Amino acid sequence: MEKLKLGVSTCLLxxxxxxxGSHKRDKFVCDVLSDFVEWVPxxxxxxxxxxxxxxxxxxxxxxxxPKLVTNKTFEDKTPMMKSWMSGKLDELExxxxxxxxxxxxxxxxxxxxxxxxxxxxxPEKKGVGIFAKAFMERFPLLPVEEExxxxxxxxxxxxxxxxxxxxxxxxxxxxxxxxxxxxxHAAHKYLIMSHNQTATSRLGRIVAALNSTNLSELQTQxxxxxxxxxxxxxxxxxxxxxxxxxMGYFKGELTHDEKEEILEVIEEFRKGLIPLxxxxxxxxxxxxxYDKEYLKIQVYLKPHPSELKLRNxx
Numbered sequence: 182m183e184k185l186k187l188g189v190s191t192c193l194l195x196x197x198x199x200x201x202g203s204h205k206r207d208k209f210v211c212d213v214l215s216d217f218v219e220w221v222p223x224x225x226x227x228x229x230x231x232x233x234x235x236x237x238x239x240x241x242x243x244x245x246x247p248k249l250v251t252n253k254t255f256e257d258k259t260p261m262m263k264s265w266m267s268g269k270l271d272e273l274e275x276x277x278x279x280x281x282x283x284x285x286x287x288x289x290x291x292x293x294x295x296x297x298x299x300x301x302x303x304p305e306k307k308g309v310g311i312f313a314k315a316f317m318e319r320f321p322l323l324p325v326e327e328e329x330x331x332x333x334x335x336x337x338x339x340x341x342x343x344x345x346x347x348x349x350x351x352x353x354x355x356x357x358x359x360x361x362x363x364x365x366h367a368a369h370k371y372l373i374m375s376h377n378q379t380a381t382s383r384l385g386r387i388v389a390a391l392n393s394t395n396l397s398e399l400q401t402q403x404x405x406x407x408x409x410x411x412x413x414x415x416x417x418x419x420x421x422x423x424x425x426x427x428m429g430y431f432k433g434e435l436t437h438d439e440k441e442e443i444l445e446v447i448e449e450f451r452k453g454l455i456p457l458x459x460x461x462x463x464x465x466x467x468x469x470x471y472d473k474e475y476l477k478i479q480v481y482l483k484p485h486p487s488e489l490k491l492r493n494x495x
Contacts, residue, residue: 184219185348186276188316190284191224193328198224202234207328209337210282217486221276225289225312229265231258240288240297244307247297249288262289262311269312270319277351280324280344282331283313292317292327322408323347334494339414341491342372342484346411349480350404359391362400364478371481373407375415375423380406421451423481424460434471443467458492 191198195206227233238258240247248259283292290310297308309317317325324343331337346369353361366388374381387403424447435443446460461482468476476482485491 184217185279185344186221187214187218187344188221188223188273188276188278188281190282190287190290190328191222191227192284193282194220194222196222196224198227198233200226200233200235200237205284205328207282209331210328213489214341216488221273221278223269223273223290223312225262225266225269225310228269229262231261238288239304240295240308240311242297242299244297244305247308247311249311259311263315266312266315270315273316274319278320278323279347279351280326280340281316281320283310283325283327285327285329287313289313292325322405324408334491335414338491338495339411341489343408343411345485346372346407346480350407354400357396359396362391362396362403363388366403367475368478369407369480371423371427371479372484373410374426375419375481376413377410378419378422380410384410417451417453420457421447424450424464427464427476427479427482430473430476431467431471435467439467456493457495458490461492 189210190205192203192205193207193210195204195211197204199205226235226238236251236253236256238249238251241250242248248257249262250257250259284290285292286295287310288295288308289312292309292313294306295308295310296304296306298304313325317323324340324347326336326340331340349365353365366384370381370385373384384403384406387399387406391399428443428447431439443460443463446455446463449455450457450460464476465482467473468482
């Protein structure tokens, strides 16, 4: 598979572009994801024309529409940043990104809980970086995260899952056929169920409504719903429900010992004694052993490269 394209704050790649001439190289970004990702680096402050090093900046004023000003000289850099952003967002739209990783706490790139200072100089951690906000408004369905939040195993697994779903959807749009759309939903059935069981039926009804004229309209409706559903992280209960559904495909084949084994493994996962990768690996073994064609296509059983080891920790 070709590498996915992800936007990323340039400093996370180890480039010395920060206000003090340093970087914030992130190990997960550089040492793990880079094998599967083609990075599209962006440093809003440098790329809009500010020097390196430069005076540190902060957000001030209204939480929802703050100004970007320098800390000591109070120079307003907002017009400079916004003038550059409009063209940059047009460029990024042509990149066909599958996601974006922002630098946390940055007044330009922070995705959440960025300090915004009021008239009294008191900060509130309720802001969003100027560039990050504009990016998310322009690309509302694109998976986005901050490097700090990716240290959480559940958030990390959910984000990586979503960027690969986004990539596979891009391939559906490239093919542009009803069969590609139908096959996509069929392959993602159990993945969707792990996030929200009722959503599986809702999305299925959208696919079932396909006719000769409404493909584009239904694809748009489907994908908007799908990405909202996938933002809700699966929990143990929903995973166990999916594992039980998949196990049901082997009713006529499993020996007594095999059935007992998978039930014991699912129960151990439910109790938090083992990670998700253990029951999934066992089910994949049975899929191959008993040649279950429908299960071979299920993305849930391998939503992202095994080398990332994401399900070893959830």
